[in-house]
Amino acid sequence: MNRQIRKMGIVLALLFSLLFLQLNNIQVLQAHKLANAPANPRVASRLYDQPRGDVSTADGVVIARSVPTHDIYHFLRQYPNGPLYADITGYFSLIYGTWGVESSYDSYLTSHIQPVRNLSDVITAGSGPDDITLTIDSVLQGEARSALGGETGAVVALDPRTGAILAMYANPTYDPNALASHNREAVMSAWKSNIANPSNPMLDRAYRRSYAPGSTFKIIDSSAVYDHDPSLATKSYPYLTALTLPDTNKKLSNYAGELCGGTLPTLLAVSCDSGFGQIGLDLGASNLVTEAESFGFNKVPPLDLPGAAASTIPAASAFARNLPGLAYSAIGQEDVQATCLGMALATAGIADHGVIMAPHVMSQIRNPQGRLVKSYAPHPWLTATSAATASAVTALMVGVVQHGTASNVAIPGIQVAAKTGTAQTSTSSGSNNWLEAFAPASNPSLVVVVVVPAQTGLPLDTTGSEIAGPIVASMFRAAIQEGRVK
Amino acid sequence: MSTVELEGEAERRPRIPKPRRRTELGLVLLADFAVVGAYVLASLGASASIPGNVAPLMVAIVGLSLLAHLATRWLAPDADPVLLPLATLLNGLGYVMITRLDHHLAGLQATWSALGIVGYVIVLVVVRSSRDLDRYRYLLALGGGLLMLMPLVPHLGQNINGARLWVRLGPISFQPVEFAKIALAIFFASYLVEKREMMATPTVRVGNRLITDPRPFGPVLLTWAVSLLIMTAERDVGFSTLVFAMFVAMLWMSTDRVLFLVLFALLLVFGAFLAAHLFPQVNERIANWINPWPHAASSGYQPVQAEYAMGTGGVAGTGLGLGHPGDVPIAYSDYIFSSFGEELGFMGTSIIVMSFALIMGSGIRIALRARSEFAKLLAAGLTVTISLQAFFIMGGVVRLLPFTGLALPFVAYGGSSLLANYVLIALLMRISDEAGG
Numbered sequence: 025m026n027r028q029i030r031k032m033g034i035v036l037a038l039l040f041s042l043l044f045l046q047l048n049n050i051q052v053l054q055a056h057k058l059a060n061a062p063a064n065p066r067v068a069s070r071l072y073d074q075p076r077g078d079v080s081t082a083d084g085v086v087i088a089r090s091v092p093t094h095d096i097y098h099f100l101r102q103y104p105n106g107p108l109y110a111d112i113t114g115y116f117s118l119i120y121g122t123w124g125v126e127s128s129y130d131s132y133l134t135s136h137i138q139p140v141r142n143l144s145d146v147i148t149a150g151s152g153p154d155d156i157t158l159t160i161d162s163v164l165q166g167e168a169r170s171a172l173g174g175e176t177g178a179v180v181a182l183d184p185r186t187g188a189i190l191a192m193y194a195n196p197t198y199d200p201n202a203l204a205s206h207n208r209e210a211v212m213s214a215w216k217s218n219i220a221n222p223s224n225p226m227l228d229r230a231y232r233r234s235y236a237p238g239s240t241f242k243i244i245d246s247s248a249v250y251d252h253d254p255s256l257a258t259k260s261y262p263y264l265t266a267l268t269l270p271d272t273n274k275k276l277s278n279y280a281g282e283l284c285g286g287t288l289p290t291l292l293a294v295s296c297d298s299g300f301g302q303i304g305l306d307l308g309a310s311n312l313v314t315e316a317e318s319f320g321f322n323k324v325p326p327l328d329l330p331g332a333a334a335s336t337i338p339a340a341s342a343f344a345r346n347l348p349g350l351a352y353s354a355i356g357q358e359d360v361q362a363t364c365l366g367m368a369l370a371t372a373g374i375a376d377h378g379v380i381m382a383p384h385v386m387s388q389i390r391n392p393q394g395r396l397v398k399s400y401a402p403h404p405w406l407t408a409t410s411a412a413t414a415s416a417v418t419a420l421m422v423g424v425v426q427h428g429t430a431s432n433v434a435i436p437g438i439q440v441a442a443k444t445g446t447a448q449t450s451t452s453s454g455s456n457n458w459l460e461a462f463a464p465a466s467n468p469s470l471v472v473v474v475v476v477p478a479q480t481g482l483p484l485d486t487t488g489s490e491i492a493g494p495i496v497a498s499m500f501r502a503a504i505q506e507g508r509v510k
Numbered sequence: 511m512s513t514v515e516l517e518g519e520a521e522r523r524p525r526i527p528k529p530r531r532r533t534e535l536g537l538v539l540l541a542d543f544a545v546v547g548a549y550v551l552a553s554l555g556a557s558a559s560i561p562g563n564v565a566p567l568m569v570a571i572v573g574l575s576l577l578a579h580l581a582t583r584w585l586a587p588d589a590d591p592v593l594l595p596l597a598t599l600l601n602g603l604g605y606v607m608i609t610r611l612d613h614h615l616a617g618l619q620a621t622w623s624a625l626g627i628v629g630y631v632i633v634l635v636v637v638r639s640s641r642d643l644d645r646y647r648y649l650l651a652l653g654g655g656l657l658m659l660m661p662l663v664p665h666l667g668q669n670i671n672g673a674r675l676w677v678r679l680g681p682i683s684f685q686p687v688e689f690a691k692i693a694l695a696i697f698f699a700s701y702l703v704e705k706r707e708m709m710a711t712p713t714v715r716v717g718n719r720l721i722t723d724p725r726p727f728g729p730v731l732l733t734w735a736v737s738l739l740i741m742t743a744e745r746d747v748g749f750s751t752l753v754f755a756m757f758v759a760m761l762w763m764s765t766d767r768v769l770f771l772v773l774f775a776l777l778l779v780f781g782a783f784l785a786a787h788l789f790p791q792v793n794e795r796i797a798n799w800i801n802p803w804p805h806a807a808s809s810g811y812q813p814v815q816a817e818y819a820m821g822t823g824g825v826a827g828t829g830l831g832l833g834h835p836g837d838v839p840i841a842y843s844d845y846i847f848s849s850f851g852e853e854l855g856f857m858g859t860s861i862i863v864m865s866f867a868l869i870m871g872s873g874i875r876i877a878l879r880a881r882s883e884f885a886k887l888l889a890a891g892l893t894v895t896i897s898l899q900a901f902f903i904m905g906g907v908v909r910l911l912p913f914t915g916l917a918l919p920f921v922a923y924g925g926s927s928l929l930a931n932y933v934l935i936a937l938l939m940r941i942s943d944e945a946g947g
Binding site: 025026027028029030032033036037039040042043044046047048050051052054055056057058059061063064065066069 | 764814821825833837855856866871874887890898
């Protein structure tokens with residue numbers, strides 16, 4: 025019987041070897057694939073069982089933090105005042121991943137091994153997440169929301185000297201807390217209801233949605249005049265109610281059929297469409313498109329948030345057989361589209377003596393011991409124009425406030441430069457109401473751009489001055505109160 | 511029993527320590543050290559603190575294993591030195607994992623472990639010689655049959671996860687089939703040794719050919735058929751297959767007729783086919799063995815999660831207390847092997863597989879050295895049983911085999927399984943001791 029027992033032992037040993045081989049297969053060969061499979065709940069656990077770094081505004085208001093929980097995971101991401109900062113923080117979701125600052129600075133916010141920089145770190149370092157301080161000013165961000173009220177629209181405020189974004193808010197918005205829940209069903213239903221909402225609350229419309237910029241584009245026309253054909257700056261344009269366009273029997277009518285004309289300062293102050301239509305034709309497509317591109321059109325702004333959209337203008341060649349289109353583009357309509365951030369950057373180009381600084385929301389990253397890990401070094405993105413041109417256009421924009429369409433953003437004691445925009449989307453649905461401004465004109469420290477697009481609930485005959493003007497004015501008042509604008 | 515033999519027994523129990531027992535003591539203490547270390551690490555991993563009850567726990571673990579060791583020293587001084595340390599290690603590691611998963615079950619498992627050790631000692635006390643077992647074979651066969659029938663008794667039996675394998679007596683639930691497997695192994699060994707000559711050699715003339723006398727197969731086949739029928743009624747596939755395999759292995763070892771192996775292999779395939787058609791949960795398990803991924807959210811959830819767990823563990827594991835073994839349903843019993851795979855990695859699972867391989871090796875060595883044919887076959891049968899039980903459940907977890915809800919001996923949560931396997935080890939120790947090592 026011993027022979028059979030020995031054979032049985034060998035058979036059993038073979039069975040255990042098979043087990044060993046399969047363990048090699050699962051735990052060595054396939055281990056990486058299994059460990060990182062999206063459906064493996066541990067992938068989420070790795071993130072949700074560790075604290076994530078705080079995100080704070082420049083003035084120290086925490087807008088994203090991790091709190092310990094005792095449910096299926098150990099830490100819950102919370103966004104105090106979530107909807108106010110949703111377009112900046114983005115979300116940290118079990119199912120839908122990350123967005124916003126949560127996405128672009130994910131590697132810092134995720135708990136990681138802290139590098140050892142000096143001797144004391146050997147003891148204290150360990151692992152943990154970094155904390156992020158943003159450039160956002162909670163006062164201006166809050167003011168943007170309350171000034172916008174219930175209207176759909178966007179507000180961007182930035183410091184033209186550094187590109188630091190001080191406020192960036194858009195209506196409607198969403199609550200990132202609902203997406204950061206540990207309850208999968210709740211997360212999915214919040215997401216689905218956001219997606220199904222026709223007002224598209226998760227659009228981040230301050231930097232991802234473009235609208236026809238209307239007359240706010242005229243600062244680029246003006247800049248193009250000085251840069252490409254200075255003779256046009258002194259040319260007097262005829263007083264018209266409508267511009268006769270080449271190659272068509274259509275006419276480019278002035279707003280409300282007004283009669284206007286004259287030289288560049290007058291044209292800009294009253295926002296004379298017939299005059300700027302003709303300036304566009306005089307400049308030619310190549311000059312206009314080149315100028316727009318140097319102000320950031322057709323380029324995605326290097327914003328440190330995901331998904332930023334470019335402002336767009338067609339290629340010069342597209343206007344060769346479409347001169348009427350060129351005239352309309354010069355007044356910021358037809359094929360020209362700009363985001364609120366895009367116009368803020370173009371305005372910053374004028375305000376910062378021709379240089380557009382790269383836009384950013386991150387100011388500093390600090391490790392758990394409070395030591396600086398990284399700070400954003402402001403750097404130019406584009407050279408939009410010369411300092412001389414910028415100064416000339418600034419003077420024109422000051423005129424718009426002093427005796428033009430933007431008189432309602434004037435502030436006693438501080439020189440404000442601005443330009444309004446009222447882009448007719450179609451006769452039946454009203455207009456996009458814009459206003460771009462900066463102050464103080466002599467040494468600008470704040471650019472504010474507001475867009476309130478055509479929407480139900482607004483009268484059809486609104487203007488940028490009337491709708492966006494008061495919002496810009498209250499942003500300036502808040503900034504002055506803070507001492508940001510002196 | 512002759513007087514000469516009694517004197518022989520007396521001679522083999524001097525009080526001086528035997529080298530084998532000294533080895534065992536060393537190994538038991540090593541296993542205790544590993545278990546207490548794992549317990550502290552699991553607590554550090556889960557809550558970053560040293561557990562408050564570590565001192566009493568250490569006393570309990572060391573005390574229990576020393577109790578078993580001292581009993582062996584006294585009752586079976588010449589027995590194999592590695593079986594007890596291996597059982598201590600597996601039982602201890604299982605306890606650590608169960609504590610980490612469910613504190614309430616851990617308390618119960620500690621009680622079962624203590625009972626298991628007591629059962630081990632009682633078997634060594636009561637069964638002074640393997641021949642005692644040989645004498646009661648029909649009683650044991652009857653007992654085994656009754657044990658298997660128990661879950662079918664109304665009010666007594668309980669359905670858990672589709673199988674009716676449990677008996678509830680007052681506050682205690684247990685799986686009688688764990689004990690039945692031992693009773694049946696003893697019966698098979700005893701009966702087959704007596705009739706093996708008749709079963710192995712053709713003795714009956716039919717026409718001008720000699721064929722094997724079919725009569726000796728009667729009782730064996732009857733027992734086997736009844737146990738299969740009962741387990742069909744209990745809708746359990748794991749234990750039926752285990753008892754079936756044990757029976758075939760013992761039949762082959764005693765008769766050396768390959769024909770039986772082939773015949774029963776065919777029967778097994780047919781049985782599996784039939785079971786898959788009769789029981790939906792068997793069909794489901796076969797589908798999830800071949801490919802669980804399409805059903806990852808429904809019936810395949812458990813195997814898929816187990817694979818994620820073991821893949822996440824990788825080579826070295828996440829560390830005790832640092833993984834999420836609880837994401838796999840029933841991680842404390844059916845899928846405890848995947849919990850080790852996650853937290854201790856390939857190294858941990860290899861340690862468990864190797865521990866069972868060592869138990870198997872010791873069992874085979876005991877069988878080879880056993881004095882009587884009966885002891886040989888019994889030791890081999892018990893070794894096959896515990897090895898296959900471990901192989902079936904570990905193979906089921908890693909999808910080498912269809913999943914069977916067997917308990918991983920010593921490791922998984924469950925009182926019946928712990929007690930029965932301690933009894934099984936005690937019997938092997940008894941046979942080993944008789945052979946003088």
